[in-house]
Amino acid sequence: DTEVTQTPKHLVMGMTNKKSLKCEQHMGHRAMYWYKQKAKKPPELMFVYSYEKLSINESVPSRFSPECPNSSLLNLHLHALQPEDSALYLCASSQERISGANVLTFGAGSRLTVL
Amino acid sequence: AQTVTQSQPEMSVQEAETVTLSCTYDTSENNYYLFWYKQPPSRQMILVIRQEAYKQQNATENRFSVNFQKAAKSFSLKISDSQLGDTAMYFCAFMKPGKGKGAQKLVFGQGTRLTINP
Numbered sequence: 001d002t003e004v005t006q007t008p009k010h011l012v013m014g015m016t017n018k019k020s021l022k023c024e025q026h027m028g029h030r031a032m033y034w035y036k037q038k039a040k041k042p043p044e045l046m047f048v049y050s051y052e053k054l055s056i057n058e059s060v061p062s063r064f065s066p067e068c069p070n071s072s073l074l075n076l077h078l079h080a081l082q083p084e085d086s087a088l089y090l091c092a093s094s095q096e097r098i099s100g101a102n103v104l105t106f107g108a109g110s111r112l113t114v115l
Numbered sequence: 116a117q118t119v120t121q122s123q124p125e126m127s128v129q130e131a132e133t134v135t136l137s138c139t140y141d142t143s144e145n146n147y148y149l150f151w152y153k154q155p156p157s158r159q160m161i162l163v164i165r166q167e168a169y170k171q172q173n174a175t176e177n178r179f180s181v182n183f184q185k186a187a188k189s190f191s192l193k194i195s196d197s198q199l200g201d202t203a204m205y206f207c208a209f210m211k212p213g214k215g216k217g218a219q220k221l222v223f224g225q226g227t228r229l230t231i232n233p
Contacts, residue, residue, distance in 0.1 A: 031219060040226070040228075048220075090160065
């Protein structure tokens with residue numbers, strides 16, 4: 001299995017809703033990432049988990065809450081979002097090499113629309 | 116901090132032609148990795164090719180090859196015999212090697228939208 005699977009593919013939510021994005025990989029990767037991508041822009045790093053512990057939080061607003069229940073799963077809990085949070089949310093995973101490149105494998109993304 | 120610059124927002128070529136996408140970067144690191152990722156309309160980011168800075172030999176993957184000029188901090192992507200399926204957004208990216216927070220950050224350029232016309 002060489003894939004990163006993201007669900008749902010599309011999500012529409014109101015500003016008062018609570019929803020979650022899910023990401024799963026079975027490649028034995030120990031680092032998992034959330035990126036946010038606006039149209040025609042590069043992905044922006046949000047969070048990194050390394051061995052199931054939060055390693056990087058790029059000053060993301062608290063209305064985004066990541067969770068890594070185990071080494072294969074990564075969730076992004078969404079609450080009280082704003083319309084400007086509408087974007088493509090990409091999950092990625094990589095090995096945690098001591099040396100060498102940590103090549104990221106990306107999922108197909110979850111397209112989020114906040115009304 | 117590292118920066119990556121792609122100076123061509125859009126490019127368009129005919130099928131079967133060769134096209135070169137430009138990328139320059141800035142870093143004070145001596146060892147690092149450079150990547151080209153492709154993002155077709157299906158949205159998934161796909162790794163096209165990677166280059167290790169300490170290797171002088173340019174990386175190649177079938178129709179894709181790079182021209183890596185370390186002193187000039189330049190990393191261009193050449194696509195030979197272009198195909199309709201090559202239509203996508205192409206991102207150049209930089210990463211430090213190893214473990215730790217610096218190694219986990221993939222720094223992207225702004226992207227080049229490539230269209231292959233029939």
